[in-house]
Amino acid sequence: MIDRIIEMAWEDRTPFDAIQDQFGLFEKDVIKIMRSNLKRSSFNLWRKRVTSRKTKHRKNRSYGVGRFKSKDQK
DSSP states (O other): OHHHHHHHHHSTTSOHHHHHHHHOOOHHHHHHHHHHHSOHHHHHHHHHHHHTOGGGSGGGOOGGGOOOOOTTOO
16 A cells, blocks of 8 residues: 555656545655655655646646546556
């Protein structure tokens, strides 16, 4: 389960809302998981990338972005 959460969080087009819907985890919980399971440099890189990404928050996404569904997701 942790691996899937990390995978979804790492994907640019998967919003935190999708993680919350599927696993019941809020953004702050995902950040804690990422911090504890990634190397410090990887976590910092991820945070820097996610902070400026509109696609990580459903309310900020334009309709044209669409919905991304991972090949691992059923």
